[in-house]
Amino acid sequence: MADVRDILDIERANTPEVTRESFLVQKRRNFEKAKGVSKRPEGMHREVFALLYNDNKDAPPLLPTDTALGIGAGYKQAKARLGMKKVRKWEWAPFNNPARTDGAVFHHWRRTTDDQKDYPFAKFNKQLQIPTYTMTEYNTHLRTNVQKWNKAQTDHLFDLAKRFDLRFIVMADRWDRAQHGVKSVEDLKERYYEVVGLLAKAKGQNSDKKSYAFDAEHERKRKDQLKKLFERTTQQVEEEQMLLNELKKIEARKKERERKTQDLQKLISQADQQSDVATNVQSARKYEKKLVKKKLHHQPRPSKVDSVVNAIEIGGSGIKFSDLRGSGVSLRSQKMKLPANIGQRKVKALEQAIQEFKVDPSPPPTEEICNAFNELRSDMVLLCELRTALSTCVYEMESLKHQYEAACPGKTLNIPPSLIPAEPIKEEIIEPGTSASTNA
Amino acid sequence: MSAGNMLYGGDEIGALVFDPGHHSLRVGYAQEDTPKAEIPSVVGVGPSAPDTNMDIETKTDNNITQNNADTRKYYVDTTYVNVPRTQMEIQTYMKDGMIDNWDLFEKVIDYTYAKVIQSDPEYHPVLFSEASWNVRNNREKLTELMFEKYNVPAFYLVKNAVLAAFSSGRATALVVDSGATHTSAVPVHEGYVLSQAVVKSPLGGDYLSMQCRQHLEKQGIDLSPAYKIASKDVVKERDNARFTLRKLPENLTQSWQNYMLKSLLQDFQMNILQVLENPYDERVAAQIPSVHYEFPNGYHQEFGSERFKLAESLFDHAMLGAGQLASTSVGMCDADVRLSLFGSVVVTGGNTLLQGFPERLNRDLQLRAPSNTRLKMISANGSVERRFGAWIGGSILASIGTFQQMWISSQEYEESGKGQVERKCP
Numbered sequence: 001m002a003d004v005r006d007i008l009d010i011e012r013a014n015t016p017e018v019t020r021e022s023f024l025v026q027k028r029r030n031f032e033k034a035k036g037v038s039k040r041p042e043g044m045h046r047e048v049f050a051l052l053y054n055d056n057k058d059a060p061p062l063l064p065t066d067t068a069l070g071i072g073a074g075y076k077q078a079k080a081r082l083g084m085k086k087v088r089k090w091e092w093a094p095f096n097n098p099a100r101t102d103g104a105v106f107h108h109w110r111r112t113t114d115d116q117k118d119y120p121f122a123k124f125n126k127q128l129q130i131p132t133y134t135m136t137e138y139n140t141h142l143r144t145n146v147q148k149w150n151k152a153q154t155d156h157l158f159d160l161a162k163r164f165d166l167r168f169i170v171m172a173d174r175w176d177r178a179q180h181g182v183k184s185v186e187d188l189k190e191r192y193y194e195v196v197g198l199l200a201k202a203k204g205q206n207s208d209k210k211s212y213a214f215d216a217e218h219e220r221k222r223k224d225q226l227k228k229l230f231e232r233t234t235q236q237v238e239e240e241q242m243l244l245n246e247l248k249k250i251e252a253r254k255k256e257r258e259r260k261t262q263d264l265q266k267l268i269s270q271a272d273q274q275s276d277v278a279t280n281v282q283s284a285r286k287y288e289k290k291l292v293k294k295k296l297h298h299q300p301r302p303s304k305v306d307s308v309v310n311a312i313e314i315g316g317s318g319i320k321f322s323d324l325r326g327s328g329v330s331l332r333s334q335k336m337k338l339p340a341n342i343g344q345r346k347v348k349a350l351e352q353a354i355q356e357f358k359v360d361p362s363p364p365p366t367e368e369i370c371n372a373f374n375e376l377r378s379d380m381v382l383l384c385e386l387r388t389a390l391s392t393c394v395y396e397m398e399s400l401k402h403q404y405e406a407a408c409p410g411k412t413l414n415i416p417p418s419l420i421p422a423e424p425i426k427e428e429i430i431e432p433g434t435s436a437s438t439n440a
Numbered sequence: 441m442s443a444g445n446m447l448y449g450g451d452e453i454g455a456l457v458f459d460p461g462h463h464s465l466r467v468g469y470a471q472e473d474t475p476k477a478e479i480p481s482v483v484g485v486g487p488s489a490p491d492t493n494m495d496i497e498t499k500t501d502n503n504i505t506q507n508n509a510d511t512r513k514y515y516v517d518t519t520y521v522n523v524p525r526t527q528m529e530i531q532t533y534m535k536d537g538m539i540d541n542w543d544l545f546e547k548v549i550d551y552t553y554a555k556v557i558q559s560d561p562e563y564h565p566v567l568f569s570e571a572s573w574n575v576r577n578n579r580e581k582l583t584e585l586m587f588e589k590y591n592v593p594a595f596y597l598v599k600n601a602v603l604a605a606f607s608s609g610r611a612t613a614l615v616v617d618s619g620a621t622h623t624s625a626v627p628v629h630e631g632y633v634l635s636q637a638v639v640k641s642p643l644g645g646d647y648l649s650m651q652c653r654q655h656l657e658k659q660g661i662d663l664s665p666a667y668k669i670a671s672k673d674v675v676k677e678r679d680n681a682r683f684t685l686r687k688l689p690e691n692l693t694q695s696w697q698n699y700m701l702k703s704l705l706q707d708f709q710m711n712i713l714q715v716l717e718n719p720y721d722e723r724v725a726a727q728i729p730s731v732h733y734e735f736p737n738g739y740h741q742e743f744g745s746e747r748f749k750l751a752e753s754l755f756d757h758a759m760l761g762a763g764q765l766a767s768t769s770v771g772m773c774d775a776d777v778r779l780s781l782f783g784s785v786v787v788t789g790g791n792t793l794l795q796g797f798p799e800r801l802n803r804d805l806q807l808r809a810p811s812n813t814r815l816k817m818i819s820a821n822g823s824v825e826r827r828f829g830a831w832i833g834g835s836i837l838a839s840i841g842t843f844q845q846m847w848i849s850s851q852e853y854e855e856s857g858k859g860q861v862e863r864k865c866p
Contacts, residue, residue, distance in 0.1 A: 122845070
């Protein structure tokens with residue numbers, strides 16, 4: 001109804017203005033009042049009365065809610081009933097902006113109730129402190145410089161710095177090339193920070209303000225490289241990509257080759273082991289049959305021992321622990337982890353050796369312990385390998401002995417005691433192959 | 441000033457925004473989302489009226505700028521310009537993106553205040569947009585005009601590329617603006633135009649209209665604009681048109697006829713032409729469904745691959761294609777800002793509404809940008825936002841609370857004169 005009254009220009013009772021509190025409180029009170037008024041007359045049935053009087057005149061809800069009109073605290077938000085209240089007035093009011101230096105007055109819309117504070121956006125008027133210099137300061141500190149800037153150029157630079165708030169890229173763009181020659185962004189920065197540094201030093205305010213050093217050479221180089229990066233043609237980019245792919249391929253191939261040689265080595269050693277047994281039997285027969293040809297036949301045949309020793313020497317024996325460089329932050333204990341490319345058998349042997357020597361299987365990973373532990377385990381692996389090598393050698397020696405005895409019945413091959421392993425020592429192992437053949 | 445206003449940073453002070461272009465002048469209040477009026481940037485200049493019935497004429501026309509010295513009559517805005525009148529010449533006040541004929545421009549401003557704004561200029565601060573390559577002389581002249589003749593309380597001048605970037609919510613962007621007379625690529629860095637790296641070409645909507653005209657005339661299609669036609673019959677496709685001519689006043693000038701023809705061609709090009717995403721290929725173009733167009737005289741036909749061939753002329757120039765412009769412009773900028781420029785390429789201007797324009801530009805730029813850069817194109821979807829990008833940016837800027845300290849006020853103008861526009865409006 002407020003609208004109609006407004007239109008007809010009828011004076012309205014002076015109601016208080018709306019605030020959030022006022023209408024929320026008002027609502028509660030209305031409800032209570034209504035509750036008091038609606039009382040069932042005598043003799044009227046409750047059902048009939050319920051049709052007449054309702055708390056709210058809305059249709060009954062389809063779903064039960066506990067929220068209507070303040071029964072319980074309620075989740076439903078109270079509806080704002082604003083129509084009956086007077087609105088707060090706006091006015092087209094003049095304002096003064098303290099951020100302006102000229103005191104110009106503009107107008108904007110403002111609530112009459114709002115207090116006349118300072119223009120709220122003035123506080124965003126932040127300005128950079130660009131140092132200034134006097135003529136004498138210039139003459140004493142700034143006149144001589146390597147880049148041969150003169151006073152006019154320096155003045156222009158500082159003027160631009162003030163106007164564009166040290167946006168050097170824009171400053172370089174607006175640099176007066178006709179008057180002051182062409183300058184790059186780096187030239188401007190170099191001179192600016194040089195001057196600022198010198199002024200700070202001269203004024204002795206080094207203590208509280210950090211002066212920035214600008215490495216112009218580095219910046220120029222960086223930008224040069226950046227430019228080169230941008231100015232690559234598609235051909236160059238493609239070529240680079242191609243080369244990278246090639247490199248990857250080569251590396252993959254190299255790995256493949258390494259893997260293959262390892263496999264081959266393994267195969268050879270396995271095949272040797274098997275064929276050894278076979279050839280031993282065969283050759284024994286041959287010896288029986290062709291005694292005449294014995295001398296000719298007896299070539300220095302490939303001994304198993306050689307291959308084993310070679311394998312140990314080539315394989316570098318021991319464990320190559322991966323260095324964790326380049327993989328970011330990691331725990332030092334990771335250094336002690338066994339690399340994945342170690343075979344299951346080696347790992348087993350290593351575990352056994354660790355148990356055998358009663359070494360703590362996971363010592364605290366300090367730098368020293370890490371290195372020492374890794375070395376130790378590497379040596380252990382070597383030890384295991386050498387042990388197996390030794391045992392094969394001993395086996396071979398025995399078999400040679402048997403061969404010999406079979407070939408020349410009645411004779412026994414005396415193996416010098418130095419070759420019989422009492423305590424395994426490195427030197428012993430390398431010998432047997434050669435000594436066996438010399439003995440024959 | 442309420443808390444809500446502070447929250448969004450807006451504070452409106454009744455400012456006006458003017459965005460002059462070659463096709464039209466956009467005018468409206470700051471803080472609104474579209475200009476109040478778009479006035480063609482041409483003025484009809486009629487001969488001095490015969491003295492007797494001049495009063496009646498001025499009442500019926502909008503001729504509000506009659507003065508004693510100059511008895512010629514000026515017609516501003518579409519409804520007055522498009523009327524066939526004896527010996528009315530059409531003249532534009534723009535040249536090369538800048539205001540050139542100041543007398544005519546004043547007429548338009550007069551008209552704007554009287555008929556569009558309908559308020560006195562001294563109540564409204566004015567924000568003008570300008571071409572990025574505007575010269576000092578022009579800027580000072582405009583400042584002088586607004587303060588001296590119109591007594592505006594405050595004035596500001598911003599490059600339209602900056603405004604277009606603002607309307608897309610960017611302070612750093614590469615603005616590719618394709619309008620009526622030219623296409624330009626302007627790098628904007630933190631709200632400032634990098635003026636050394638502005639690149640432009642004279643290929644725009646008008647060039648396309650010319651191409652269309654040549655093509656249609658070669659085809660022998662009669663290009664009678666609607667004003668010539670009194671009535672027309674329905675004919676079959678590609679049949680000769682049957683229509684009767686209207687009775688027109690004598691001595692219609694060539695410039696006016698050309699102007700009317702151009703608006704017909706503009707309609708044609710906006711409805712029919714389309715740019716392929718890849719360079720023109722007869723076979724690809726032939727596969728796309730043709731589009732039907734009926735000319736004002738009733739003649740109608742389907743247009744097939746030629747609609748792509750015509751539009752291709754905007755892109756197939758080795759040096760002047762929009763993609764080439766953009767990449768050249770970025771190439772002239774400092775290496776440090778190139779990435780951020782490629783990261784927001786704002787496409788604006790009426791000519792970019794040509795179907796497929798942004799997609800083609802995107803493709804051309806992708807080819808020219810270094811392979812590891814992130815390229816992002818920002819083009820408003822609505823035709824209003826695209827055509828009035830700079831105006832909307834101006835509307836935003838002029839209604840921001842923190843901007844209100846930037847105006848050149850009349851006090852400042854009186855103290856230091858027009859020269860300060862160079863300092864205050866970089």
